[in-house]
Amino acid sequence: MPHHVGDMAPQLLAGESVIAVERQHVAVLVPAAAVAVVCLGVPLVLIQLVPSHLFGGNTGMVKAVADAVVAVLVVGWFAIRVLRWRCQSYTLTTHRIVLSRGVISRVTESIALDRIQDTVVRRPFVERLIGAGSVEIQSAGRDGTEILHLVPHPNRFYTEILQAIEDYRRLGVTPEAVEEPAGPTAQRRGGL
Numbered sequence: 001m002p003h004h005v006g007d008m009a010p011q012l013l014a015g016e017s018v019i020a021v022e023r024q025h026v027a028v029l030v031p032a033a034a035v036a037v038v039c040l041g042v043p044l045v046l047i048q049l050v051p052s053h054l055f056g057g058n059t060g061m062v063k064a065v066a067d068a069v070v071a072v073l074v075v076g077w078f079a080i081r082v083l084r085w086r087c088q089s090y091t092l093t094t095h096r097i098v099l100s101r102g103v104i105s106r107v108t109e110s111i112a113l114d115r116i117q118d119t120v121v122r123r124p125f126v127e128r129l130i131g132a133g134s135v136e137i138q139s140a141g142r143d144g145t146e147i148l149h150l151v152p153h154p155n156r157f158y159t160e161i162l163q164a165i166e167d168y169r170r171l172g173v174t175p176e177a178v179e180e181p182a183g184p185t186a187q188r189r190g191g192l
Helices: 026-049 060-086 125-129 154-170 184-191
Strands: 018-022 089-093 096-101 107-112 116-122 132-139 145-152
Touching: 018 145, 018 154, 026 060, 026 145, 089 154, 107 132, 116 154, 125 132, 132 154, 145 154
Parallel strands: none
Antiparallel strands: 018 089, 089 096, 096 107, 116 132, 132 145
């Protein structure tokens, strides 16, 4: 049963369906939130420390405009971080794992289930405390290992991947199982 299926699901192939869609744990936004609080708080405090009358003029309007500019910039920056988080997803389908990211410019990669050679879940102590972990996927034909960082409920997602691979293989949906066209090559193989 799919969970967290959203509007960011990839284009599906014929006969393919979505099993699960995950995005990184919301904890990835904590550092950005901390930076936003500091970048909002420090300038606002400094602006308020400016005297209300400076060089014979009232600074109230200038301080209000400066407060507004700082607030808009910081909130806008944080909103972009949230949007980036929201637009990154890990989609498990009946045929592949699709990794999507990007807001304006989208990047989509996929790993075919029949190419996956090894899958590992890593859950350091801090990630275990928040219910997250990393899922590492090693596949044939790719450079190195693809790491899905801070996946919520990584053991569940790992199990879903393993079950999808097993179902894919059990149903015989592999390149070797694709029916070959009739012709001299097919007849020659059949006669050997």
